[in-house]
Amino acid sequence: MKNKIYHILAVMLLAIVCTACTDWLDIQPSDRIAEENNFSSPSGFKKSLNGIYVELNRDAIYGRNLSCGFIEVLAQRYAVSDENRSVKEYMLFRYDGSDAKSIIQSIWDTSYKLIANINAIIKNTESNPDVLVGNYYRIVRGEALALRAYLHFDLFRLFGPAYDPNSTVKTIPYRTQFSLDVEPQLTPLNFFERLEQDLHEADSLLADVDPVITYGVDGDPMDDFLKHRNLRMNYYAVQALAMRVYYTMGNDEKALEYAKKIIAVQESHFPWIKPNRLTAAVPDRVFTSEVIFGLQNLQRNNLYTSLFDGSNLKLSSLLAPRTDCVKQIFENDQVDYRYSSALKNQVEISGTQYSIFNKYQGESSDSLCNQLIPMMRVSEAYLIATELSTAKKDRLAYLNEFRNHRGIRSQDFADDYDIKIERRKEFWGEGQLWFWYKRRQMTSIKDAISAYGETKISVDKYVLPIPDSESKYN
Numbered sequence: 353m354k355n356k357i358y359h360i361l362a363v364m365l366l367a368i369v370c371t372a373c374t375d376w377l378d379i380q381p382s383d384r385i386a387e388e389n390n391f392s393s394p395s396g397f398k399k400s401l402n403g404i405y406v407e408l409n410r411d412a413i414y415g416r417n418l419s420c421g422f423i424e425v426l427a428q429r430y431a432v433s434d435e436n437r438s439v440k441e442y443m444l445f446r447y448d449g450s451d452a453k454s455i456i457q458s459i460w461d462t463s464y465k466l467i468a469n470i471n472a473i474i475k476n477t478e479s480n481p482d483v484l485v486g487n488y489y490r491i492v493r494g495e496a497l498a499l500r501a502y503l504h505f506d507l508f509r510l511f512g513p514a515y516d517p518n519s520t521v522k523t524i525p526y527r528t529q530f531s532l533d534v535e536p537q538l539t540p541l542n543f544f545e546r547l548e549q550d551l552h553e554a555d556s557l558l559a560d561v562d563p564v565i566t567y568g569v570d571g572d573p574m575d576d577f578l579k580h581r582n583l584r585m586n587y588y589a590v591q592a593l594a595m596r597v598y599y600t601m602g603n604d605e606k607a608l609e610y611a612k613k614i615i616a617v618q619e620s621h622f623p624w625i626k627p628n629r630l631t632a633a634v635p636d637r638v639f640t641s642e643v644i645f646g647l648q649n650l651q652r653n654n655l656y657t658s659l660f661d662g663s664n665l666k667l668s669s670l671l672a673p674r675t676d677c678v679k680q681i682f683e684n685d686q687v688d689y690r691y692s693s694a695l696k697n698q699v700e701i702s703g704t705q706y707s708i709f710n711k712y713q714g715e716s717s718d719s720l721c722n723q724l725i726p727m728m729r730v731s732e733a734y735l736i737a738t739e740l741s742t743a744k745k746d747r748l749a750y751l752n753e754f755r756n757h758r759g760i761r762s763q764d765f766a767d768d769y770d771i772k773i774e775r776r777k778e779f780w781g782e783g784q785l786w787f788w789y790k791r792r793q794m795t796s797i798k799d800a801i802s803a804y805g806e807t808k809i810s811v812d813k814y815v816l817p818i819p820d821s822e823s824k825y826n
Contacts, residue, residue, distance in 0.1 A: 412458035420781035433667035494557030498585035589645035624757035662699035
């Protein structure tokens with residue numbers, strides 16, 4: 353692990369942050385000089401942190417593989433053709449092919465390299481605290497800690513087992529130091545203890561000072577660095593991540609507590625999508641107002657043209673669900689906003705009808721809805737509250753509030769089937785369904801080829817193999 357993850361440190365400090373941050377990437381006579389120069393001013397901290405957000409858009413992670421690509425293939429979102437051989441392999445949970453290995457390696461490498469960059473920021477908030485005056489210290493450090501937690505959490509959800517606090521199995525490292533020293537693999541309990549520490553500190557740092565609390569997602573209009581808070585790990589994003597973490601841990605009480613915190617500010621900070629926004633001149637297919645934290649990706653339309661454009665792509669490269677499967681998932685309710693905005697268009701190829709997933713279609717424009725990749729949205733809090741509330745009236749209230757704002761009717765019950773079906777309808781192209789299946793250790797999941805079929809999966813397939821080049825150092 354030392355050789356692969358941190359080989360970058362032997363070349364220059366934090367070399368992967370972003371091409372926009374040219375001074376961040378300049379090679380200095382030594383790593384130490386580069387680090388001192390970068391964190392000697394507030395602008396250095398700001399550029400370094402901004403660079404992390406830019407790099408989260410890499411195809412290796414949330415710009416493709418962990419949003420609408422690799423991870424959604426695993427969740428059986430798309431009816432991958434036999435002609436698309438490399439993708440078909442990992443759709444069948446075969447991780448030993450060259451393409452699957454390459455993707456898994458890139459997820460591992462990119463995530464840990466970003467964590468190394470984040471650790472440098474965190475370390476320098478400690479060694480240079482006087483550089484960040486006013487609330488900047490709390491905001492920069494709080495966001496950095498939250499980002500470190502976010503990346504580690506997803507690495508565990510990919511490469512770790514289902515959470516078991518009693519397990520003595522060593523999983524993956526939780527890296528908190530910017531150094532060449534190898535950090536030990538941790539048991540699930542120890543790993544999540546570190547995760548909670550980062551989240552709790554981030555929460556306490558951002559509380560009362562994050563502009564999202566006072567100004568909403570638009571942020572502080574007088575400071576460019578403090579604007580657009582839903583494009584950063586803001587105070588409510590930390591709470592949403594805590595909700596997700598406790599839900600994964602099976603700590604229902606804490607998960608529900610945080611879900612209710614998000615729901616309490618939903619109307620004021622993350623209002624439901626308005627139907628007229630779905631049919632506007634620039635349609636909002638990602639339901640921007642509901643996004644607690646998302647990435648701004650100026651090249652997002654490339655995802656549509658390279659993966660989902662049924663009018664130009666062949667089955668050897670197209671990712672698309674079968675129309676009969678989509679209609680079955682949506683219970684033939686084609687007025688559902690999620691269906692009508694992103695899945696209603698169809699194309700026939702070789703006698704089979706496919707639905708075109710066009711959530712990420714749209715040339716780059718000044719409109720954020722054409723650039724946004726959602727990372728966390730408010731609907732997740734409603735679905736978790738529906739699942740974990742013990743009182744029937746509460747479960748129904750949360751579910752129907754959510755359903756009504758998806759353009760579908762209320763109902764008189766909220767059982768496990770409803771939770772499962774809404775999970776399948778929600779988060780298309782956002783990489784969350786696979787983790788929900790894993791959390792439940794489901795051995796039979798919705799099939800992508802047959803409308804009423806199920807795909808069998810053994811629970812060991814939910815754990816991605818640590819890349820060969822890394823495992824020998826563990």
